[in-house]
Amino acid sequence: MTEQINPSRGRWQRHWIGTVSPLARRILSFNLMALGVLVGCVLWTYDTDGWSGLGSDIRLLSEAEVITETIEKQFSDQNSALDPQEIGAVTRDALHGLRLRKGLTIGLFSPDLVWLSGAEGSQTPPATSEASVRGKPTRILSVLKLGSELFHRAFFPPRPELLSLKEYMTFAAGASEGGGVRHHGDFLSNQGPIALASSEIVHDGSVVGVLAIIEGTADVVQHRAYELEKLLQIFVISIPVVLALSVYLASTISTPISTLAEAMETRGNLEGGNGLNSRMEIPDLSGRPDEIGRLSSALRAMVTALYDRIDANERFAKDVAHEIKNPLASLRSAVGAMAIAKPGSQRQELLDVIDHDVRRLDRLLSDISNASRLESDLVKEQEKAFELGPMSVVLSQYLAEQAAQKGVELVTDFPDQTITLVGLEERLAQVFVNLITNAISFCSFGGTIRFWARQCEDRVLIVVEDTGPGLSDDSLLKIFDRFYSDRPASDFGNHSGLGLAISKQIVEAHRGVVWAENIRPVDADRTVPSQGARFVVGLPI
Template sequence: MTDAARHIDVRDLNSVRRAARNEPELVLGDDWVAPQSASEREMMRQRKVRRLVNLRSSPIARKIITFNLLAMILLVAGVLYLNPSRDNLAYQRANGLMNEAELIADVMEARMPRTAPVDLVSGDGIDVARTLQEMDLRGGIDVSIYSPSGQVVATASGAGGFAAANALRGDDGTTLITDALSRLWDGLRGLIAADLPPADAPRNLTADDIAGVMANGANLRAIETAQGTNFIVSTPIEQGDRAVGVVSISSAAGELDALVSREREQVLRLFLVSMGVSVILSLVLASTIANPLADLAAAAEMGHDRNARKMSPTRVRIPDLTGRPDEIGRLSGALRGMVQALYERIEGNEQFAADVAHEIKNPLASLRSAVGSLRIVKKEDHRAKLLEVIEHDVRRLDRLVSDISNASRLDSELVKEEEEPFDILRMLGNLNEFLAKEAEAKGVEYISDLPDQPLTVQGLEGRLAQVFVNLITNAISFCDEGDAIRVWARRRENRILVVVEDTGPGIPDGALTKIFKRFYSERPEGQFGNNSGLGLAISKQIVEAHGGVIWAENIRPTAADITSEPLGARFVVGLPV
């Protein structure tokens, strides 16, 4: 058996762990690498099968893709609805037709005599048909010349049309997506709107239209047909200041809509490509979010499941994603910290329960022995001593149970209570006024050295008062008649130091750190059983809950000689400002 094994304290988990590290055949707790449980193997299998992300089982992935596509759809719908290209093309096409009509009218006017009468129908003064045929007209337009009476004198059409324009553009003119959407829209519109005229509907000017153009000048009309929008531009032919006819130009059926369709087709094709890229990127993004969250959720669910011990007989192990510089990394670290704190709390409760059982067994054993002896002793003085032992042990049990109850409620009360700023000097002054009488009754001099200026701290005044009551009453209990106690406070940079000093026997060097452990008590023989050993442990817990520190040290005649006999003990409490 090794030395480490011989010095194992079964009531101290840290002692058992240290022994486990020293004994190669003894493996406990976190040092034990357990085989994977069924739930962990299932989680690993799902992680391999999951690949990017499963849309059916990942609401986050569906939301990411939906919102990304919704934003893109709204953007494209807004572009198509506002349609600035259509308005610009319509303006340019209408302006071009107006210029062409005026140019044809100018050519006709240049061929006319200045003063001789002109009749467009009979051909007096100008041969309208021949002049119109000699013109090189733009493809995709129809030209008509009207007399003042409304008779069509001549007509002509431009050669080439869309085919020539598409050949120059190098575009095949296919608009599959736009055509499909247009058919769908036309079908919906046909359900709620009247039918539009066909593309080859007559576009001749009436007598009223001609009279209006000759009287008012050029005119532009847009006609909606089943194939699209047609423009009809009319301008008068003048001889001097007199109108002798009208030139009318109409654009090809659906020419403007064909141009707009090609523009929309490019936008929609770009939208489809962008949508595909967006879906792929959304899946990648969702996988970097949903998959780690799924692993974290699966690990957390293993911990709260009703049959968790059957699923995972080992500790709940949260995946370590702290290397990620985002919120998921923070969440992983927080969950791991919470689980670690939970297990530490469980181990602390187990250790506390073991210590409580051990501490209660001592007075119970003494009581059992005293009660058993009381039955057989005959002398009254022996019976009186046994009754004193029984009464002492009962008081000890009562004090122990009360202190244990206070210690077990301390954590929850420290969390629930609200911290407030208060003057720690005023609190110490009230305590000094009360505890000085207790010290004087024992013949101990009580010295209070507090500054004049207030020292404000943020915390629970009642709990911190409990700390200083414990420290001062401990000092009083260790002092004899003629000793002294000094309580002083100072501010040091960002901390407030409160010090309790006494001229008692001091603290054994080996116990300077042990005295803050639960149930540890370093008392003279005459005071055995009068304390539960929880006072300093509770004080340390309260101070650390306020972000402070507490320590104990011996007062020596000189700091250079640590072997000299101590002149007393000093407890220091440091609290943040």
Template sequence: MSISGRIGLGQARGGDTDVVLGEDWTGAESTVHDDLSMGRAQRGVVSLNRSPLARKIITFNLMAMVMMVAGVLYLNPFRDSLVYQRESAIVNEAGLIADVFEARMPKEAPVNLAAGDGIDLADTLAGIKLPEGTQLYLFDTRGNLLISSDSAPTASRGTVEGLEPNKRTTLITDLLNRGWDWLTGLMRPTQSANQSFDIEKMLGALVPKVEPGKTQISTSRDPAGSTIFSVATGLYQNDRMVGLLAITSAAGEIDELVRVEREQVLQMFVVAIIVSIGLSLVLASTIANPLADLAAAAEIGSDRGARKMSPARVRIPDLTARPDELGRLSAALRGMVAALYDRIDANEQFAADVAHEIKNPLASLRSAVASLHMVKRDDQRTKLLDVIDHDVRRLDRLVSDISNASRLDSELVKEEEQSFDLMKMVGSVGKHLGEQAAEKGIDFIIDLPRDPIVISGLEGRLAQVFVNLIGNAISFCEDGDAVRIWARRRDNRVLVVVEDTGPGIPDEALTKVFKRFYSQRPVGQFGDHSGLGLAISKQIVEAHGGVIWAENIRPTDADITSEPLGARFVVGLPL
């Protein structure tokens, strides 16, 4: 895992805020760029021609609904149910009519339907009330037509109260049917408009299939596409089939019921489409518009960076009150932009500080070189050469430290964290620098826990921090002083402390020691330090999610004006 995730991004989310969605959010005037405001005003709630995401949302929502309705219409479950019920009804109706004819036949005398012996077909047929549109046909056992409801009119069946046909409009279904008929008409040969449908011919093919004790049923369509149900059954006298009876339903009665059912489905579909489009537009406005604002803000920044149009800073819309991914994205972008501007400001300040720090030794060098041409005495020339040498070494040290500091950010991002024993690393650094302290007559004390304390981070960079802190402590101490390094574990953090008995830190410098190029050194050490060590240490510690501070060691906490007994630097790192 890289340490880059901890660098430069602050908490962009606010505290207690109200939840806002889509265009309910309006940014403060100071945070919304004029170009962004103009684009939002031109776009409106949602603009389909400018928002591919909005078009996709609406299209996918409609595709799912169209497929569902198309599946319902294609499978036609209500039509299958209606067809089954109508077939069952017409079979029962044929059986009842056959029972009427059989009841009029004599029990013992022979019956010949073709000759009219035993039963008067016309008189019996006239007494039967058939539904409107239903036709009845009687055949002999050879399949010859004897009589039909066309040649011998039957009594009309009256309308039963409560069963009147419900004449409902089927505008949508009729429109779709006309469109379908037009399309299919382009692919099939045209039929004559006066082409008739021969029901007798259809029954002539159905009647021979009737066997004793069985009933035959068929479904066909007339030239207009209307469905007609046909049923053929036998007429029996004493279990002997003496004739055949066939009835046909009214053309298109089942189609009318199906159209009504389809119309209801399509009406619900139209309402669902309107609701779906409305909800899709609302959803698109809550997703596409904020994303468009974020993209527009980023594009404004890109264009401004390319053309250097305006010095004003790019403002990312604040959508952090949204409890969704767009809120997270807005917070991340705002944090990223803030971090980039902070980095730009820091680089500008760093460049200014570098220029200022380099000018001092360069001015000293220029003065020394100019004086070198004028002096005549050897001791003065030697003194000027010493100054030049000191300034050259100071410049070399300064450039090296500046180079290290400028590369630190990118190196912290690239390097990978690893787990290591912090106490072992601090102990190794202390052991190495303890020899330097011993050469100056400084007591060097290491008080570290024996148990390992494992943390995750960049071991080499943290080692650089403690080298800086311990080296600074040694540099401020004289013969007889002491430097102490100790560590303690506190809950989920570990504290590593570097103390010395040197002169301490001036109170006004406690808040400045971690600034770049700030150096509070004795006169004899002028120019030996660039003032970047503590600034680099602070940057490394904070990149690890830790803290570092400096304080003076006083004889008593009650008297803060007492002379300090030394300085203390504390590094706190998370476990």
């Protein structure tokens, strides 16, 4: 089965296809295999060929013990010692005097295993549950037995002929050494299933005979066969149920997974020429409260992130092409003008323009290279714990000299408490260097830059404030865009416009936020002139 999206209703529709997925085959196979193992265990447990059951065995042993005690009591009634012939006569008389239930067969042997006499029960026992099932059909079990018999005939040597009741009694008499009543097990004779027991007859401390007792267990075996037949009927009914549930389970698992895989493998009709413009559509299974729903959500998020990255790369390529064209056009004009320029000041001005554009291109290409490698570097580098205070001290000492060269004062204000961050220390230092150098470039002589930090619950805010002209409303929306610059014309070409964009990318890679705002008095509206710009970096701790 497979599933398709109905775009109009957003529902899944299932339809059968010619092949079954490997996952569905495994589900069907393992479920049927488990049912087969259960059936095999039941068949192995229910040996319907000869096992009579614990209750029948105990009954047979009790009867053997009672019969033995009855015969031995006949000897105790004799006052004088008995010769072997008299012992045989006494045991035969006692044996024939017993009222045995139907199904019992008794054999009497001498100590040297010579057959003396035998008797069969004729008393009809009360109706039992075993007898009530006699003659009821056991079709499934009969088919299984027939198959087993054919299999045995085909691959195994022929079974030996079954023994007679007298041969089994002779075996029981020979195995009764040691005294007491002994149960020898359940067997299959030429007259059907039997249970076999034996007991030694003792008189004056010596064994004078051996009693062998056989009980026909056909009724008990038939009852067990009927019970097994009912279990097998349940299993037969369970097979289509298991198949139906397995197919349903396979369809709810393998079908959506197969559809998700097909959606990932196929992206439009590439042979038709329009597949390059189509976007990969992952079916939305987020409504399922299971792992498949989570997988669908994760794949959709991954594909969305992939296309966002592709779109960002395309925009980046367009921005790079646009930024490179400007200095190239200037270079082309300067080189063209060199041919007609007069020696002296005109050529020197053109050479200055060419030098400025070359340096601008070099700076631009370096920043572009750094920006393009930034994401991969952020993934490769290992985050570590570090303290914010020592890093701020080093940055302040390094940048205070640069600010002093322009007549700008750099003031730092960091708390005395230890603030520990987890991340890439060098990359975060690059962010603060970009923000402070940007503030220095906008401050005029005598200006001030404040570099301070405060801890707020589970975050720390690092702030860079300057006393420059501030930011326009349009700049606040675009300030972190690539290649955007709001600098005066006199500073044109000295900055690539990538510094703040790189800073934002680094901060967001550390699960933080960065924003810019104008410094105004409290409760002042936007018409009040700005007192400078403020850049705030928020990082988790």
